[in-house]
Amino acid sequence: MELGLKGKRALVTGSSSGIGIGIAKMLAAEGVSVVVHGRDATRAQGTAKQIEEGGGIAAVAIGDLSTDAGAKSVAEAALAAFGGVDILVNNAGGRAGTGDNSSWLAVDSNDWAATYQANVISAVRMIRHLAPKMIERGWGRIIQIASTIGASPIPTEPDYGASKVAMYTLTLGLSKALSNTGVTVNTISPGMIYTPGLELFLNDVASRMGFGSDRAKTEAFVLKELLPQTVSRMGQPEDVGAIVLYLASPIADFVNGANWRVDGGMSRSIS
Numbered sequence: 001m002e003l004g005l006k007g008k009r010a011l012v013t014g015s016s017s018g019i020g021i022g023i024a025k026m027l028a029a030e031g032v033s034v035v036v037h038g039r040d041a042t043r044a045q046g047t048a049k050q051i052e053e054g055g056g057i058a059a060v061a062i063g064d065l066s067t068d069a070g071a072k073s074v075a076e077a078a079l080a081a082f083g084g085v086d087i088l089v090n091n092a093g094g095r096a097g098t099g100d101n102s103s104w105l106a107v108d109s110n111d112w113a114a115t116y117q118a119n120v121i122s123a124v125r126m127i128r129h130l131a132p133k134m135i136e137r138g139w140g141r142i143i144q145i146a147s148t149i150g151a152s153p154i155p156t157e158p159d160y161g162a163s164k165v166a167m168y169t170l171t172l173g174l175s176k177a178l179s180n181t182g183v184t185v186n187t188i189s190p191g192m193i194y195t196p197g198l199e200l201f202l203n204d205v206a207s208r209m210g211f212g213s214d215r216a217k218t219e220a221f222v223l224k225e226l227l228p229q230t231v232s233r234m235g236q237p238e239d240v241g242a243i244v245l246y247l248a249s250p251i252a253d254f255v256n257g258a259n260w261r262v263d264g265g266m267s268r269s270i271s
Contacts (some may be wrong), residue, residue: 003249010248011078011085013065013126016043016094018195019145021050022237023089023244028056030245035078035085037061037092057082058245065092065122075129085130085135085243087248090167091120093146094197095160104158112159119163120170127174132184140183141248144171145240148191148263164189168259175257186247186258191263192227193235230265 009032014022016038026267028051036051038044048058059081064070078085086251096114105166123144134140149157150164168187175185205211205226207238222228240262245258246252261267 001251003030003245003251005245006021006248007104008032008086008248009035009082009084009090010087011035011037011061011074011093011126011130013037013074013122014090015089016040016047017195018197019190019237020089020091021047022241023145024058025051025054025056025242026238027089028085028150029054029250032087032248033057033082035059035060035081036061037065037074037078039064039220056095057198059183065125066096066117068125071125071129077128078130079133084133086134086137086139087141087143088126088130088134089145089244089248090123090126092122093145093163095157104155107157107159108158112162115163116161117164119160120166123167123170130190131178134183135178135181138182140181140249141252142171142174142183142185143244144185144187145248146189146259148189148261150189151261151269152267171259172257184247184252186252186255186257187249187259188243189259189261189263189267190238190240191218191229191261191266192222193237193240193262194239198234202254227266235262235264249263 011029012024014020015036024036036044036047044060046059051058051181055226061074061077063074078264096118112155146162146167149161153161171187202218211218243260243262
């Protein structure tokens, strides 16, 4: 299917690793000029090089989105790279807490604030910088990468889950604020996606359970005992990227303010 993305310009925040790399590569493969973002220049340039070696067009913007100055710098670099940004994918984030996360009450207020900065406020900063030009052009796509944990929180990461569910509300409210502008806003909520972070989690499980290097056994245990799904495999960055392609395309004009779960059926809720 022709998605109508050729010639569009995208900024994918946090695209020097994990899910972001998959999203950036898939957009580039559809003819989108992609600005790769990260805090580590070497890794971001590595992603851009991979895109270019695959025949795509890429540029790099480096900066810390958890600060006003860093976000402004990234936005300016992204706008200058290709003369504008049509598609903003707010993928950067994570759990910023540094303290004990053994229980809900052990996560202190500084951890809460840092995690909200990483996931929510950073996205708000980029939206404020890039949405006005989309509105002027009468077309744009804003896509937030949240998490299934937002709808199905776990007690040891309350700050992360709450920040991700906040992104659902951010999306819905913004979609209404941008009514009839040609700019749509949607959220994607991944579940277990094979990234370096998940790799560390699986290694820890394997060590605790004595599975050694048997990755298949470790994954089977996680899927059955710890984080059950209705699909019998771990997700891949490309699973998320496929939904980004659809939501970013002109054929998704009628989809706005929605949350799309890409979690292998992990969620126990209907929302």
